Every structure is written in structure tokens, then in C-alpha cells.
Amino acid sequence: MSVITLGNGRQxxxxxxxxxxxxxxxxxxxxxxxxxxxxxxxxxxxCDCVKFQSxxxxxxxxxxxxxxxxxxxxxxxxxxLDGAQLKELAEYAAAQGIDFASTPYSIxxxxxxxxxxxxxxxxIASMELNNLPYLEQLGRLGAPLVLSTGMGSxxxxxxxxxxxxxxxxxxxxxxxxTSIYPSPPQLxxxxxxxxxxxxxxxxxxxxxxxxxxxxxxxxxVALGACLIEKHFTLDSSRIGMDNQMAxxxxxxxxxxxxxxRVQEAMxxxxxVLSEEERAQALKMRRSxxxxxxxxxxxxxxxxxxxxxxxxxxxxPSQLAVVLGRMLKQxxxxxxxxxxxxxxxHEPAST
Ligand SMILES: C=C(OP(=O)(O)O)C(=O)O
Numbered sequence: 045m046s047v048i049t050l051g052n053g054r055q056x057x058x059x060x061x062x063x064x065x066x067x068x069x070x071x072x073x074x075x076x077x078x079x080x081x082x083x084x085x086x087x088x089x090x091c092d093c094v095k096f097q098s099x100x101x102x103x104x105x106x107x108x109x110x111x112x113x114x115x116x117x118x119x120x121x122x123x124x125l126d127g128a129q130l131k132e133l134a135e136y137a138a139a140q141g142i143d144f145a146s147t148p149y150s151i152x153x154x155x156x157x158x159x160x161x162x163x164x165x166x167x168i169a170s171m172e173l174n175n176l177p178y179l180e181q182l183g184r185l186g187a188p189l190v191l192s193t194g195m196g197s198x199x200x201x202x203x204x205x206x207x208x209x210x211x212x213x214x215x216x217x218x219x220x221x222t223s224i225y226p227s228p229p230q231l232x233x234x235x236x237x238x239x240x241x242x243x244x245x246x247x248x249x250x251x252x253x254x255x256x257x258x259x260x261x262x263x264x265v266a267l268g269a270c271l272i273e274k275h276f277t278l279d280s281s282r283i284g285m286d287n288q289m290a291x292x293x294x295x296x297x298x299x300x301x302x303x304x305r306v307q308e309a310m311x312x313x314x315x316v317l318s319e320e321e322r323a324q325a326l327k328m329r330r331s332x333x334x335x336x337x338x339x340x341x342x343x344x345x346x347x348x349x350x351x352x353x354x355x356x357x358x359x360p361s362q363l364a365v366v367l368g369r370m371l372k373q374x375x376x377x378x379x380x381x382x383x384x385x386x387x388x389h390e391p392a393s394t
Pocket of ligand 1: 167171193223
């Protein structure tokens, strides 16, 4: 099972306590006051990290496309955060004790996030999966990378991972993701988490979620997901980009609780019995008991014996060993047999 260390020393690995990222995306509506309140709520809900998106018209759109695209213009104007705002939010997050990250859409933005915002990792959005030159450039920055894989085939993911490895960077988390907002369960194919792990055993596998509700991230944790990214909002009734599919604080809290409980419950495939369960067996299992009063010297037969609680005597699984042995003393009916009550030699055959 793979583990990597984020820039702030936090270890993230398969089947460990999942690192939970609140994806704030545009649910701050470009308002720093809302963004700060979201950081507070994400922290209170138990998230490990708040993540923004550092896009701008110049780094995302070809100018001719942008000028002709009224929706893109409206989104950028309303929702984009500039460097100064991101830095302010990063400092605010640090003061609240929660990690800050943002998805960059250019190498300059990535450099800015690492140097000015102290981001502990660089997130790579699914849309960049086939942007191999960019992946290699990001890899050369030397920071841990979190690669989302929505819309991508296994072959494209292999190429992306090869591009990152070519940069010499092996600090990589790969996220299963379905880029449909919201994603219906039948399109999520959560077992891809296991598929990615067997394909890329050197890297921990996480999950970037676009489903509604909390069950699917918790199930991802059962599959060992090391990181859960979940869209977050203060008010999902507000019309926004993908604000309406985002999770409100109470639901985020419930999701994190479910994820942590599932992770705690996973254990290993090996059968390890706790002290508590061993003690329980002494109460709940059965022991070999006498059906009736029997005299000293009596040689035990099946008709003499039964199996009843408690379980601290001779286990019923030992019946074959007990049969034919002689009693050392008189016993009343309903006596729990112990080895000390039996003569330790085989009785003489009659
Ligand atoms: C779009 C993003 O991520 P994902 O592909 O994981 O949804 C992002 O981080 O900006």
C-alpha cells in the first residue's frame, strides 16, 4: 500500500485515515467574505483542506473562443479570484489550521501557489489529463501532485503518469473521478479505485467525488481511498456553476464522520481477535456439560454429555477427546467439565 508525504508533512496513503478536501470551486461566488466563512465551516466540519481553482480568462481560454463565449465571460467576471485574493485566503486558512490548495491552470499559477500560498500539493484537474507537456512541467516543480482522472481512459492515465515520472517526480496521488455534475451512481464505477491501485501500485489512490450524498465517498474509503475531494457550499439552494450539487456543512460533517468510521472499521484481511471478543466467547460459546449425575470412575459416553453456556469449559469441538475418559470424582448434573475433572490416561478397554 502506497503512502506519500504532502508538503506540510501530512502522510496520505491507501487505507489510512482519508485526507478530506473541500472543493470550494466557485461556491464562494467571488466574495471573499463567503470564502472565509466557507473556510471556517470546512474546518468545523473536519475537512483537512480547502481547495479553490486558480483559473483566469488568459490561462484557460483561447481569446477568440473567450470573446465569443458570453457564458465563459460571465463566469470569469463573477467567480475568478486573483493572486492577491488567493494569498489572503491561504493566510486565513493557515490561521484557522486548515490546509489551503488551489487547482492551477498554468505553470505560473502553480509556482505562485507553492511559493506564496504554501500549498502542500498541486492539484491537477481532470481536464489536464492529456496535457502531457504541462504535466511534465508541473512534475518538475518537485511538489507532491494530485492527479484527477475524469474523462480519461486507462491508456491516457498511463501516459499522464509516465509524463510525470519523466519529470523525476514520484510524489503522486491518483484520483478516480467521473466528470459528470452530479454523477449518477451507475456512471461512477467506484471499483476503478481498485483497478487504478493494481495498475499503479507505487502511488496512493483517492477519489474526487461529484455524486450527491455521503454514501459513495464512504464506500470509496472502504476501497482504501487515501483522499476524498467533495464539492462544498454554504447554501446549495443558490444558483451557481455547480453549487447546487455541492455539500452543505452538516452533510460534509456527516460524510467525514462516515468516512472515518468506515476507515477505522476496515482493519486487515487477517483474522485478529480482540481481547474484547475473546472475553465475549467465554460468555457466548458453549462448553461440554454433564446431562446427569455421574460417579467417580465413570467412563464418559455421548449420552452423558451436552453442550451449554458458558464457554469457559471444554469446547464442544473437543468432544471426541473427552469421550471414553474417566471421571476423577463424582459430578452433579449440569456440571461444566474441565480437564482437571478427567483422568488423564485413556481408560482400559472393556
Ligand atoms: C476540476 C477539478 O478537479 P476534478 O477533475 O477532480 O473535478 C479541479 O480541481 O479544478
